[in-house]
Amino acid sequence: MLTILVTGGAGFIGANFILLARQAQWANVINLDKLTYASNLQTLAELHSDPNYNFVQGDIGNTELVTYLLKQYQPDAIINFAAESHVDRSILSPRDFIETNVVGTFQLLEASRLYWQQLSSSKQQQFRFLHVSTDEVYGSLNSQDPAFREDTPYAPNSPYAASKAASDHFVRAYYHTYGLPTLTTNCSNNYGPRQFPEKLIPLTILNALDGKSLPIYGDGQNIRDWLYVTDHCEAIYLVLQQGKIGETYNIGGLNEQANLTVVEKICAMLDDLAPKSDYHYSSLITFVKDRPGHDRRYAINCNKINHELGWQPQENFDSGLLKTVQWYLGNSDWVNQVRSGAYKTWLKQNYENRKV
Numbered sequence: 001m002l003t004i005l006v007t008g009g010a011g012f013i014g015a016n017f018i019l020l021a022r023q024a025q026w027a028n029v030i031n032l033d034k035l036t037y038a039s040n041l042q043t044l045a046e047l048h049s050d051p052n053y054n055f056v057q058g059d060i061g062n063t064e065l066v067t068y069l070l071k072q073y074q075p076d077a078i079i080n081f082a083a084e085s086h087v088d089r090s091i092l093s094p095r096d097f098i099e100t101n102v103v104g105t106f107q108l109l110e111a112s113r114l115y116w117q118q119l120s121s122s123k124q125q126q127f128r129f130l131h132v133s134t135d136e137v138y139g140s141l142n143s144q145d146p147a148f149r150e151d152t153p154y155a156p157n158s159p160y161a162a163s164k165a166a167s168d169h170f171v172r173a174y175y176h177t178y179g180l181p182t183l184t185t186n187c188s189n190n191y192g193p194r195q196f197p198e199k200l201i202p203l204t205i206l207n208a209l210d211g212k213s214l215p216i217y218g219d220g221q222n223i224r225d226w227l228y229v230t231d232h233c234e235a236i237y238l239v240l241q242q243g244k245i246g247e248t249y250n251i252g253g254l255n256e257q258a259n260l261t262v263v264e265k266i267c268a269m270l271d272d273l274a275p276k277s278d279y280h281y282s283s284l285i286t287f288v289k290d291r292p293g294h295d296r297r298y299a300i301n302c303n304k305i306n307h308e309l310g311w312q313p314q315e316n317f318d319s320g321l322l323k324t325v326q327w328y329l330g331n332s333d334w335v336n337q338v339r340s341g342a343y344k345t346w347l348k349q350n351y352e353n354r355k356v
């Protein structure tokens with residue numbers, strides 16, 4: 001079985017990936033995570049006594065620690081999920097995004113290169129560095145534009161997107177300059193269980209259950225291509241095993257939805273699953289001041305991963321959204337833990353001055 005160093009594995013996608021990797025016996029896992037506000041070790045509690053899972057708290061930018069872990073565990077692959085991932089936070093305080101997404105990724109690449117260069121030639125050929133990136137590096141589409149392809153020029157519009165674009169360029173450079181066997185995946189908006197409730201879907205579910213307003217930026221017609229997190233994790237594993245080194249693969253849900261539609265669907269599901277006697281959840285919808293530089297539309301063309309590796313998303317949006325809503329309804333311990341003081345401070349910071 002493979003041994004994988006997963007970074008950022010206490011966050012949303014990384015934790016879902018690790019749970020799948022251990023359940024399906026894809027790999028032994030070492031999880032290196034700094035444990036920022038976005039992480040939650042409770043998500044991985046079921047792996048507590050798993051001898052093939054190890055958690056290490058630390059920063060991808062800590063070269064000494066990463067070098068030690070590589071030497072100690074001799075991984076066959078690194079999957080880099082670690083990042084500052086929230087666009088709104090990058091607008092309010094971009095510095096952490098440069099530190100982790102740009103400098104941190106560079107330091108991780110450099111430690112990986114030194115480790116890889118001293119492996120035997122058969123181990124060198126087997127080794128992979130898979131970098132998880134985003135469709136936001138491609139910029140914004142109009143309604144008529146074709147979906148993003150792997151060769152769409154980069155045009156990042158937020159500090160978050162710019163920092164991810166920079167990290168993608170370093171990954172590319174390490175392949176071309178040093179021959180490090182890299183793979184890059186650029187995916188669309190993920191949704192599903194265990195997502196920190198600063199992102200649209202979990203924020204809407206939890207605000208609705210609390211009877212709070214459901215904030216919609218601008219006119220609510222911005223479009224995202226929603227990808228169920230399990231589909232994404234399976235695609236990553238496939239790219240890791242069969243992807244061509246040095247290449248990029250776009251991963252999308254084939255699921256374009258306007259934000260207002262997403263929020264209305266969640267409200268309708270909650271009306272069925274957790275009805276309120278005196279109002280419908282949709283009455284909580286509130287239009288608020290737009291996000292600065294808000295990208296209008298994202299859409300992913302995933303023909304390459306479909307044609308070359310045979311992957312396509314399995315979940316449709318209604319079934320995936322229903323599973324997600326049910327998960328949040330059924331996991332109140334997890335939910336109560338993430339709604340800590342720090343989360344309340346964020347809600348105040350982001351929404352207080354948004355009223356229109």
Ligand code: NAD
Nearest residue numbers: 008010011012013034035036038039059060082083085190
């Ligand atoms: P997340 O914010 O939920 O989790 C990020 C994790 O990284 C957290 O556990 C955090 O503690 C950890 N981390 C942050 N800085 C670190 C550092 N310096 N060293 C080690 N660990 C650190 O993010 P996510 O939604 O799970 O996203 C994972 C990756 O996928 C990110 O690279 C993100 O850019 C990318 N991505 C996410 C989405 C999405 O919709 N969520 C879509 C496209 C791409």
Ligand code: DAU
Nearest residue numbers: 085086087134135136188189198199200215216217222259
């Ligand atoms: O496209 C991939 C990206 O998707 C990832 O790279 C990012 O890590 C991830 O955070 C996500 O970015 P978005 O900005 O698209 O996600 P978010 O959930 O913050 O917002 C989704 C849409 O909903 C976006 O158009 C903004 C809007 N929105 C968001 C929030 C939090 C609202 O209308 N109201 C809100 O309160």
